[in-house]
Amino acid sequence: MSDGGTAAVRGGFSRGGALALVAAGFALFLAMVWLIAAGEEFGGDSNNGQAHAAAKGLNGYAGLVRLLEAEGFDVSSSRSPAGLETEGLLVLTPPPATDAAALGELLRKRENIGPTLVILPKWSALRPPQILPREVREKFKPGWVILGAAQELEWPSALPAPYSFTHGLETLEADEEPGWEGLGLSGDLPTRTIPYAADTPLHGALMTDAAGHWLATRVLGKEGSEFYENAHWTTFVVEPDLVNNYGLADRQRAAAALALVRDAAYEGDITEVTFDLTLNGFGASENLLTLAFRPPFLAATLCLIMALLIIGWRAFQRFGPPAAGAGPAIAFGKQRLIANGAGLILRARRFGLLGVPYAALSARRIAERLGLARPDAAMIDDALARRLPGEEPFSRRAARLESARKPADILSAAQALDDLTTKL
Template sequence: MSTGIQRARGASPFSRGGFLAVLVVGFIAFLAMLYFIAAGDTGEPDSGGEAHAAADGINGYSGLARLLKANGYTVETSRSRAGLETTDLLILTPPAFTDPEEFAEILNNREYLGPTLVILPKWQAIKPRDDVIEADEERMQDDWVSLIDASAQDWTSELPPPFKLTHEIEKLEDDAATSWGGLELSGELPTRTISYAESGAGLEPLIVDAGGHALAVQVVGEEGSEYYENAHWVMFVAEPDLMNNYGLADPTRAAAALALVREAGYGDTDAITIDLTLNGYGGSVNLLTLAFQPPFLAATLCLILALLIVGWRAFLRFGPTAAPAQEIAFGKRRLVSNGAGLIVRARRMRLLGEPYIALIERKLAHALGLARADEETLDAAVSRRLPGEESFSSRAARLREAERPVDILRAAQALYELLHKTSGHSEREASR
């Protein structure tokens, strides 16, 4: 049976250049997808209203990250829980309804790792309403939010000492009461709704408003305690409008934000990590992230190189479409060839002896003009026609006794030669 492959006559539907372009674009897109997934940048829009370092809304802290970078700090926004283990200054922006036990565990683990600055949440924010968007459609951006209310965080009072504090919200009647001072700076808050922490034992106010409310406090603990003597202190900024995008619109409040960061880092830190995991970003390292980090990066690069080699090899072998040939061709010759091939593969050549002897016997009798086709009659006729030739019965006996394929073929060839000689002699006699 034929298993050959033949080329189709039609031209390839793709040119070599077109195929190369599709291959390159697809490969680059695949690598880009792997990179952005590993980096955690999947293109998902911000849910709106959340206050964290990746949020550009009025209550977000992306401006703080840019401000710190502009002032020479090395800033990393961490999407991994491993970022909580940094020895550098860690800035936490916990959301509303934070689990106090989980948060207390983070603060306890930080005591001997490094300083921590906590910016408490204040504003409840949502995406702007349709009427607001329509009224200011030309300036409206996707990351804009509307501040609808401010709420105190009760979970802070459930923290264990020395981190326990009471968070309060107050709406002031007089604009003058929105003034603040501390860390050799003073200014005005952007709104009459203020957020503060009630002063208590172990809390050192850093910035206070006109009414004496503590807008930012340093947790120093009780004097003489282990925390006071050896631990890294934690700073709570109860009034986020000192450090969020809303507050940083004012140069004085921006200066206060830098002063708070310097104070939290003891004035000698130049590397800052801003956590995003508490706001629901990241929390674990996926396999793609590991693939692009040592020591797995070497294996990833080898795999990419292997894919390039395979792609280039496929490109060089690209050509007209190959189509399989006819499995069973038409015609008597092909039918005989396929039948013979089947017999050879089945190794049943010894079964061909008797049928072949009978075939030659009939043809030889016809060539000699005999009515009877037995071996004795054929031997006598061959002896008269071709004196000295080996008899038909002797050649047939060799074919019957042959077992090896080569012996079978030789014996069959001998019978065919006898038929050929007899037929040739008869033709010469008839031509005279």
């Protein structure tokens, strides 16, 4: 019984166990912050068959991302509005149902931040239908699509000046070759359905098809204007088959894609390229936890972490002697016996019976600690005078306990004897 009582008095965790719990909790907190910051990148299916940098279908641009990485560019994909503030080259891949006013506002902000490359959509893409034979469907990899009809867009003409242009769509005859040329390169397009930008004096052609239609343009603005003199470059790729996964199957079109990116990045002077995914529905909202780990809030967060570490270290240090005694706890049977006896005295209100026995018990304890043969009050006083000269004599404390009759006086006198025992 005494062993069980001793285990009950000890703490539930050792110092090492408590430290392990705190460390594990802090690690889980950091993991939660990372998961919130990762957003849809953690377990999200961004390879959904649409035209953006994470898509591996014919109309996607995952191949362009890998090509630029292989050429030494510092490439990243951004799901946060903060990525739109990059000073490097920002690649936008707006969907067919784009808000022209919102895109125009974004392009205006980019005039004073950095260059922008806008790749227009072309194809309406579908996932492989379930009615296909099983052996055919099994050949399709995740993200693969079937290309439908090409789309003629209306929102480019609704963009603010000088970005606006008329978007056209031409289908060549069977005997016409879908050729292209520009930036010192030339080749053939993969299909005879070709989107183009109508001539506008505020743009300049970078690539054209065999008929002279503009396939890629740079926004110049009105000559002599503030935009013309100081704005960062904005490039439109109207024919996405020059840069998408479908187009990169050809070596010449892959070279054209690299040439367009290098031209938009000031002839390769800029090596940082950010592909935006927020326009394609993969934006992650800002939150307080992720902001806490970004400048300028990072300094305050580090200070808070240091303060927590200091508080935790102090919590593991002892500020004084243990409040509980070091000896074994009272066994359960003795506890019950003492509780029953105390209850009987309480019901009978015979508090005066407690003083003399408790004083005698305290005398034996103190005599043992002082190494005395007998618990004699005079001998205890002499020994205390040598050991603790400034303390009140034992005999005076014992006499006060023996003469006490009220519960408060008895408790106070007994505490005085216990304090003396503790000091010894």
